[in-house]
Amino acid sequence: MDFAFSDEQEMIREAAAAFLSETSTSDAIRRAMLSEPGYDRDLWRRIATELCWPAVHIDEHCGGMGLGYVELVALQEQMGRYLLCSPFFSTVCMAVNALLLAGNRQQQAQYLNGVVQGQTMTLAFGGTAAARRGGQWGPEIVELIAQPDGDGYRLTGTQHYVVDGASAETLIVAARLPNTAGEKGISIFLVPANTAGLTRETLATMDQTRRQARVHYDNVQVAAENLLGTAGEGWSALRTTLDLAAIALAAEQVGGAQQMLGMTVAYTLEREQFNRPIASFQAVKHRAADMMTRLEVARSGVYYAACIAQEALAAGPLAGELSEAASIAKSTASEAFLLNSADALQLHGGVGFTWEYDVHLYFKRAKAGEHLLGSPVWHRERLANLLLDHEQAATS
Amino acid sequence: MRLEFSEADERFRKEIAGWLENNLTGEFEQLKFRGGPGDEHMFPAERQAWEQKLAEGGWTCVGWPEVYGGRGCTIEQQVIFFEEYARAGAPGRVGHIGEGLAGPTIIAFGNDYHQQKYLPGILAGTELWCQGYSEPGAGSDLANVKTKARFDASAGKWLLNGQKVWTSLAHEADFCFVIARTDPDSVGHNGLGFFLVAMDQPGVDVRPIQQLTGTSEFNEVFFDDAQCDAQDIVGEPGQGWAVAMGLLGFERGVSTLGQQMQFQNELNDIVALAKENGAAEDPVIRQRIACAHADLKIMRYNAMRMLSGQDGSDGSLQKEALIYKLFWSNWHRDLGELAMDVMGPAHQVLAGKPYELTRLQSLFLFVRADTIYGGTNEIQRNIIAERGLGMPKEPRWPAK
Numbered sequence: 001m002d003f004a005f006s007d008e009q010e011m012i013r014e015a016a017a018a019f020l021s022e023t024s025t026s027d028a029i030r031r032a033m034l035s036e037p038g039y040d041r042d043l044w045r046r047i048a049t050e051l052c053w054p055a056v057h058i059d060e061h062c063g064g065m066g067l068g069y070v071e072l073v074a075l076q077e078q079m080g081r082y083l084l085c086s087p088f089f090s091t092v093c094m095a096v097n098a099l100l101l102a103g104n105r106q107q108q109a110q111y112l113n114g115v116v117q118g119q120t121m122t123l124a125f126g127g128t129a130a131a132r133r134g135g136q137w138g139p140e141i142v143e144l145i146a147q148p149d150g151d152g153y154r155l156t157g158t159q160h161y162v163v164d165g166a167s168a169e170t171l172i173v174a175a176r177l178p179n180t181a182g183e184k185g186i187s188i189f190l191v192p193a194n195t196a197g198l199t200r201e202t203l204a205t206m207d208q209t210r211r212q213a214r215v216h217y218d219n220v221q222v223a224a225e226n227l228l229g230t231a232g233e234g235w236s237a238l239r240t241t242l243d244l245a246a247i248a249l250a251a252e253q254v255g256g257a258q259q260m261l262g263m264t265v266a267y268t269l270e271r272e273q274f275n276r277p278i279a280s281f282q283a284v285k286h287r288a289a290d291m292m293t294r295l296e297v298a299r300s301g302v303y304y305a306a307c308i309a310q311e312a313l314a315a316g317p318l319a320g321e322l323s324e325a326a327s328i329a330k331s332t333a334s335e336a337f338l339l340n341s342a343d344a345l346q347l348h349g350g351v352g353f354t355w356e357y358d359v360h361l362y363f364k365r366a367k368a369g370e371h372l373l374g375s376p377v378w379h380r381e382r383l384a385n386l387l388l389d390h391e392q393a394a395t396s
Numbered sequence: 397m398r399l400e401f402s403e404a405d406e407r408f409r410k411e412i413a414g415w416l417e418n419n420l421t422g423e424f425e426q427l428k429f430r431g432g433p434g435d436e437h438m439f440p441a442e443r444q445a446w447e448q449k450l451a452e453g454g455w456t457c458v459g460w461p462e463v464y465g466g467r468g469c470t471i472e473q474q475v476i477f478f479e480e481y482a483r484a485g486a487p488g489r490v491g492h493i494g495e496g497l498a499g500p501t502i503i504a505f506g507n508d509y510h511q512q513k514y515l516p517g518i519l520a521g522t523e524l525w526c527q528g529y530s531e532p533g534a535g536s537d538l539a540n541v542k543t544k545a546r547f548d549a550s551a552g553k554w555l556l557n558g559q560k561v562w563t564s565l566a567h568e569a570d571f572c573f574v575i576a577r578t579d580p581d582s583v584g585h586n587g588l589g590f591f592l593v594a595m596d597q598p599g600v601d602v603r604p605i606q607q608l609t610g611t612s613e614f615n616e617v618f619f620d621d622a623q624c625d626a627q628d629i630v631g632e633p634g635q636g637w638a639v640a641m642g643l644l645g646f647e648r649g650v651s652t653l654g655q656q657m658q659f660q661n662e663l664n665d666i667v668a669l670a671k672e673n674g675a676a677e678d679p680v681i682r683q684r685i686a687c688a689h690a691d692l693k694i695m696r697y698n699a700m701r702m703l704s705g706q707d708g709s710d711g712s713l714q715k716e717a718l719i720y721k722l723f724w725s726n727w728h729r730d731l732g733e734l735a736m737d738v739m740g741p742a743h744q745v746l747a748g749k750p751y752e753l754t755r756l757q758s759l760f761l762f763v764r765a766d767t768i769y770g771g772t773n774e775i776q777r778n779i780i781a782e783r784g785l786g787m788p789k790e791p792r793w794p795a796k
Contacts, residue, residue, distance in 0.1 A: 001405075001472050002398045003700035009397075070397050265785050280788040285781035286774070292784055293719040297691070300698040300716060307399050318399065328690040380686035381679075387667060387689055388676040 020082035032085035038211035048118030062112035073306035080255030090164035093248035095121035102228035102237035125174035146175035165213030207368035243326035250333035298336035305329035331376035431488030434762030447521030482657025494518035494525035528574035578633035588636035732760035
């Protein structure tokens, strides 16, 4: 048992931090979030071709680096810390995982090689149920209808809250066969964004650092070869994909929570009132201590979940813990980021309330991420279900 | 990062689990799940017999180096030992202060005389220890101890005078390690000594403190010319603070994983009760149980990080070690409240007259101590902010 980053993983983390501290500056973030795709295309090209981040956990035979989810999480943490605007999350943490889990060799070879070269993808799966009862993220969220049509399918309906849905070059779309409900009937498709009948609109969102889109499908034709896995049996792969994505999002939130703590400590050491740095007041120190506690607790949960995610991708002995580990990591990291950004805003005083200071960018990203892929309440209810609604309770 | 244990470690796990299964039987059966926090006053003699049973099997002081009579277990094996110990429901260790605090301090800071005189009794489970740190005027401000140690050259002995408080197990212990002022004019961290004091002597008076549980795990200890041999000071006179602080470093560590297994046993009881009485259908209770479960898991992952990582080269604690006490004590406090809320109005009814608490009632009340002893939450937050985040100390009032 060794629950620390290896030297190589440390290097990846440090290199990412060094790169992002220079490229994802406050000015750069603000330019990117107002740009048409929502990210800096040149920077993304560099990230893909020079740093090879999208290749991190893709197999070498598909042009990837063949590293694991722990390395991916180390990168995500730094991207969250520096609030990078990029399609990394939607492409690598959502769509690539779906391809790895559900795609056949030919589909993987074609699309993963593209991702390694900087092509963008996303995962679209949510219907109106996504917003029902404060957010639902189980199989009921899949509402788009896939009507069998000859050898292929026709997609009709609308999907909501699709991350980077308007800029992604390829969509991985979860839909359901007619007259099915729940886990049954869910099918996953590869849909190039330029397919006829597909229209996308960027949503104006409170968090401007990560785009969401509404995607309309009007009799969109999908060929049989673009079905991932078996028709009607996609739920297992989709659930695993969402769990893996939740863990990656949680890693990003740990990075954000870290930055909020760091910025707050720096500010309170600098800011003087009553002839002393406000960091010397216990009322301030104790709040900062709580911020650090939340952060480190979330970090422990996320690192463990990263190990379990790797087990899930490699079908290891602990793969069965994935949903539990994902729910623990996501609920904890979401709250840590939100509370730390809220505390950062409070401890920055008036300037924390301004557009000029970056705190609000983190605060808004934290709130958006809290609800993306399941709120803490939703994830805890999933844990409660595991614990309380079955004969066997977890005991260790 | 690697989560699995080696084959050798798994063999070790089988060995200790098997030993416990074969030996936690007969007269010891009644001790299962007993003697933990809030229950430490129960079965003292039987638990000391158990301590000696462990010693026979070579299962005391498993983390001590072999040269000092320990088992020389790796961190992983210690983790496994404490997990299996708690999983088996083996009782709270009456020897834990000797094994976890006094022994490691004597190994790290003591000389041959101390080691030969005191370690064998700890290893054998025949001699129990208590900790003489806090005083009425020295709680969070531990350096404010007033107990004095004066060397009587004609008798060749140290004479201690003063009062200690909140001393767990003082009424059972054979020895107490005491910080006392060797320089009567000193203040603060300077001028202190670290003494090893026999409890069975006329100059030591132990008075139990009745707690809000109605029971008495804690005591007051009065020293009135209590004697201690010239050699029974660890480190030089005046250097006791460094020894005392070194000891506090031993308070965290692998035994925390055993504590977590005990927490898991408590949570399991609450989950079972919630399922039985229908509280498990209440959405708010469900959220709280899920939260308790998630945070307990995280406590384990955090401990794994703590055990896998390295402290700073300057002896500074890692961040995950700094937050540990605050996190677990708050968790445990919340668990006590959850237990009562799962029970509903039934939580009021005692197990018996005049004031016999059920296990969960005892949990609810006793956990209020967790956020106070071993550094209050407020002190923990100061330590986190100052050592973990580099924030300045609050200015002090001028000395009186």
